Amino acid sequence: MDRFWSLLFLAVPVLGLLIVLGAVFNVGLHDAWLPESIGPRTKGIDYLFNLFHIIVAVVFVGTGLLLAFSLFRFRATNRKVASYVHKSIWLELLWTIIPAGTLVFLAMHQLPYWQANKEDHRAFEPAGAGSSDLETPTVRVVAYQFGWRFIYPGLDGTFDTRDDVISENLLVLPSHQEIVAELRSMDVIHSFAINKLRLKQDIVPGLSPRIWFMITQNGDWEINCMELCGWGHFRMSARLRTVSPNDFEDWLMDIVQKRGY
Numbered sequence: 001m002d003r004f005w006s007l008l009f010l011a012v013p014v015l016g017l018l019i020v021l022g023a024v025f026n027v028g029l030h031d032a033w034l035p036e037s038i039g040p041r042t043k044g045i046d047y048l049f050n051l052f053h054i055i056v057a058v059v060f061v062g063t064g065l066l067l068a069f070s071l072f073r074f075r076a077t078n079r080k081v082a083s084y085v086h087k088s089i090w091l092e093l094l095w096t097i098i099p100a101g102t103l104v105f106l107a108m109h110q111l112p113y114w115q116a117n118k119e120d121h122r123a124f125e126p127a128g129a130g131s132s133d134l135e136t137p138t139v140r141v142v143a144y145q146f147g148w149r150f151i152y153p154g155l156d157g158t159f160d161t162r163d164d165v166i167s168e169n170l171l172v173l174p175s176h177q178e179i180v181a182e183l184r185s186m187d188v189i190h191s192f193a194i195n196k197l198r199l200k201q202d203i204v205p206g207l208s209p210r211i212w213f214m215i216t217q218n219g220d221w222e223i224n225c226m227e228l229c230g231w232g233h234f235r236m237s238a239r240l241r242t243v244s245p246n247d248f249e250d251w252l253m254d255i256v257q258k259r260g261y
């Protein structure tokens with residue numbers, strides 16, 4: 001009977017590994033790994049994602065196997081007694097330095113990707129700088145319980161004027177263009193996420209963080225709120241539609257003209 005327990009615990013790392021391999025190689029599990037990419041800058045994020053997963057997998061499988069081995073070897077009927085180690089300075093050093101070193105490595109290693117995705121752009125506002133030299137965002141995203149409002153500056157290119165265009169839960173954008181979006185929240189913390197762009201930005205009320213991205217395909221995609229923001233969080237999704245730059249101008253013009261400005 002005590003062998004049963006070691007087998008049961010052995011099943012955890014084995015099944016865990018099989019599920020991940022099935023997802024990665026599309027065997028048995030369909031579309032369970034990373035979603036397709038619709039932007040040019042997702043490669044770096046995917047690389048980090050895979051690297052972190054490999055490190056976690058090694059630790060997870062390693063500790064799982066060790067646990068199963070210990071349960072089997074030191075089972076009651078085997079009459080082997082485990083040795084107890086006290087105050088081993090080398091062991092203490094080993095299991096402090098390896099995790100700490102791994103974390104420091106990951107923190108340093110991801111810096112260039114953070115730089116490329118968050119800082120290498122004109123829309124980034126360095127601490128202490130005035131906001132006057134920032135470019136006008138393509139769109140202002142307003143999150144609320146429970147939905148999304150997308151505001152375009154309209155024909156005059158300025159926000160908070162009469163010709164602003166407002167779209168509820170549908171974000172239309174031109175493809176193959178660098179997009180700058182300014183995010184705002186009307187109530188609680190929300191998080192703007194487009195999975196196929198590996199893009200996610202929290203929106204804290206009172207702050208207006210900026211994001212920038214480019215989409216190189218035309219089509220309809222999903223926008224989600226990634227922060228548990230209340231009872232209606234589950235239905236806080238919106239549609240993202242990318243069209244050619246000409247079609248985007250037409251779409252905007254159409255709305256402005258219908259309103260008669």
Ligand SMILES: [Cu+2]
Pocket residue numbers: 143144189190191225226227228229233236
């Ligand atoms: Cu939300």
